[in-house]
Amino acid sequence: MKILVCVKQIVDLEARLRVNDDGTWIDCSDLALRMNEYDEYAVEQAVRFKEQCGADQVDVTVLSIGAATVTETLKKALAMGCDRAVHINDDAAWRKDPAQIAAIIAAFAADKGFDLILAGMQSQDRGSAQVGALVAQRLDYGCVTTVIDCDLQPDKITVRRELEGGLKAVVEVKLPALLTCQLGLNTPRYPTLPNIMKAKRKELLSFDVEEFACPDPLVRTVALTPPPRKGSALIIEGGNDEVAAQLAKILVARRVA
Amino acid sequence: MKCVLVMHSRQGQLPESSYELFTCAEQIGAEQVLVFIGPRAALPPFAGRVYLLDSEVWGEFNPGAHCQAIAEIVRSEQPQLVVLEHSSFGWDLAPRLAASLDAAQISEVVAISADGYEVPCCNAKLRRVLAPATPLCVITVQSGAFDAASPLVGAVAQISEVAPPPQGGKEKFVAYEEAEAASVDLGKAEVVVSAGRGMGKAENIELVARLAAALGGELGASRPVVDAGWVEHDRQVGTTGQCVSPAMYVACGISGAVQHLAGMKKSAFIVAINKDKDAPIGEVADVLAVADAVQLLPQVLEQLG
Numbered sequence: 001m002k003i004l005v006c007v008k009q010i011v012d013l014e015a016r017l018r019v020n021d022d023g024t025w026i027d028c029s030d031l032a033l034r035m036n037e038y039d040e041y042a043v044e045q046a047v048r049f050k051e052q053c054g055a056d057q058v059d060v061t062v063l064s065i066g067a068a069t070v071t072e073t074l075k076k077a078l079a080m081g082c083d084r085a086v087h088i089n090d091d092a093a094w095r096k097d098p099a100q101i102a103a104i105i106a107a108f109a110a111d112k113g114f115d116l117i118l119a120g121m122q123s124q125d126r127g128s129a130q131v132g133a134l135v136a137q138r139l140d141y142g143c144v145t146t147v148i149d150c151d152l153q154p155d156k157i158t159v160r161r162e163l164e165g166g167l168k169a170v171v172e173v174k175l176p177a178l179l180t181c182q183l184g185l186n187t188p189r190y191p192t193l194p195n196i197m198k199a200k201r202k203e204l205l206s207f208d209v210e211e212f213a214c215p216d217p218l219v220r221t222v223a224l225t226p227p228p229r230k231g232s233a234l235i236i237e238g239g240n241d242e243v244a245a246q247l248a249k250i251l252v253a254r255r256v257a
Numbered sequence: 258m259k260c261v262l263v264m265h266s267r268q269g270q271l272p273e274s275s276y277e278l279f280t281c282a283e284q285i286g287a288e289q290v291l292v293f294i295g296p297r298a299a300l301p302p303f304a305g306r307v308y309l310l311d312s313e314v315w316g317e318f319n320p321g322a323h324c325q326a327i328a329e330i331v332r333s334e335q336p337q338l339v340v341l342e343h344s345s346f347g348w349d350l351a352p353r354l355a356a357s358l359d360a361a362q363i364s365e366v367v368a369i370s371a372d373g374y375e376v377p378c379c380n381a382k383l384r385r386v387l388a389p390a391t392p393l394c395v396i397t398v399q400s401g402a403f404d405a406a407s408p409l410v411g412a413v414a415q416i417s418e419v420a421p422p423p424q425g426g427k428e429k430f431v432a433y434e435e436a437e438a439a440s441v442d443l444g445k446a447e448v449v450v451s452a453g454r455g456m457g458k459a460e461n462i463e464l465v466a467r468l469a470a471a472l473g474g475e476l477g478a479s480r481p482v483v484d485a486g487w488v489e490h491d492r493q494v495g496t497t498g499q500c501v502s503p504a505m506y507v508a509c510g511i512s513g514a515v516q517h518l519a520g521m522k523k524s525a526f527i528v529a530i531n532k533d534k535d536a537p538i539g540e541v542a543d544v545l546a547v548a549d550a551v552q553l554l555p556q557v558l559e560q561l562g
Contacts, residue, residue, distance in 0.1 A: 013382070024385075099355075124380065126378050130355075132352075133352035133353055133356075146348075163345045164267070164272070165499075167436055169430060169431075171318065183484040220373075220387065224384070226382075227540065234543065234544045237534070250528065
């Protein structure tokens with residue numbers, strides 16, 4: 001069984017973010033980089049399938065599109081247990097829209113015969129939740145999004161989709177299929193030191209993005225702006241003592257105890 | 258401008274948030290055509306053409322067939338815009354539709370202006386303004402971004418029932434699984450004090466729980482905190498958890514993702530403690546204490562005695 005996992009490298013979103021020079025995305029220089037959280041669940045799930053079915057029964061390829069820095073994220077996925085990594089080198093990946101990213105992934109995967117493709121449900125930075133479903137559409141794979149539980153059988157996979165208000169839907173999909181992983185699907189492992197060392201010897205293939213057919217963008221970024229401020233909140237700032245005292249007064253006036 | 262609104266029922270009911278799509282279409286001033294997947298009885302009052310995909314035969318989750326049928330409707334109606342909710346239904350179907358129609362898709366729209374569609378990004382710290390490069394655009398609209406329209410009492414729709422689907426989509430619906438009964442009904446609490454990712458680690462949740470107790474309220478949490486296992490699932494506030502509107506809501510270390518805001522912004526009085534003065538929670542807060550909640554809460558608890 002062949003599994004492809006698609007991962008994205010994002011910046012640390014807790015950091016202070018600045019708009020870049022052309023005004024369409026954030027300035028990523030000097031920011032810490034990490035694997036998109038949703039994709040960690042996808043990597044973990046692939047590795048669990050490998051452990052479940054036997055290491056020689058399942059072959060896991062992890063793929064990422066981006067600048068040279070994404071190899072760090074790919075190495076983490078290898079250390080978590082993927083067999084090989086594919087880096088599609090593209091310094092301008094951040095300019096591409098979901099349809100373009102999906103087209104590149106589908107172009108890579110088209111002749112590889114993957115039985116299962118796993119992706120995060122969305123990225124934490126742009127959150128479009130489109131790429132997975134678009135890849136499936138291009139490859140004519142079945143697709144289930146927002147998966148929080150899955151059970152792999154020989155020719156199909158039974159999953160639970162998260163709906164609203166705690167409701168779930170049990171869905172079956174025949175292989176080949178693509179699943180997008182929701183937070184909470186599993187508990188992603190931390191790579192151990194021996195596995196990090198072992199990962200250094202694993203295959204890391206690199207391709208230039210130009211090798212894959214990519215359509216024109218369907219969406220144009222007009223601007224990147226801070227959200228509007230209503231500015232109606234009473235702001236309490238200063239030393240912690242002072243803030244705590246003021247806040248306590250407000251809370252006491254409204255508590256029900 | 259013409260738009261096709263796509264709504265669907267869940268377990269036979271139309272989600273209340275679906276009415277927000279009418280408001281969205283009205284704001285653009287677009288002629289509306291409705292596609293409804295659900296039982297005829299759950300159709301919202303509507304003055305215009307309705308394509309009914311009766312869920313008895315079409316199912317509520319049958320994305321392959323739904324996509325094919327709606328793409329066909331869109332090709333004959335020729336709208337400029339197709340609008341779905343940014344929900345488990347919408348984000349699943351919208352990319353399939355957009356791909357079938359060679360259309361641009363813009364996800365999680367929270368506002369529409371002359372420049373384009375505004376969508377949150379980077380934990381809602383920033384907004385992107387996006388414009389389609391295609392004549393047809395599929396958008397998903399974030400719940401809570403537009404006010405729900407009142408039902409058009411007495412409106413008469415022209416309903417055409419869409420013929421039953423071909424058999425055998427790739428995805429097969431098996432069953433719904435109900436949420437486990439929540440042991441706490443946050444909706445009944447007069448005060449809810451919620452913990453967010455800014456609390457840093459599981460041990461610090463105790464501070465938030467103590468504040469909730471001191472204020473006579475219940476402990477709540479944002480999604481990341483629940484996913485990390487710091488707080489039980491039945492205390493989650495937001496679109497995938499419980500929606501609350503207590504007399505007072507206190508958000509500790511919650512930056513304010515749209516999904517969280519949609520679940521609490523109707524609270525009568527909102528207090529936020531956040532070290533980032535620009536966090537989106539400030540948009541809905543009545544009081545914003547700019548501080549690290551982990552540092553501040555012990556001092557506040559001391560003051561409360």
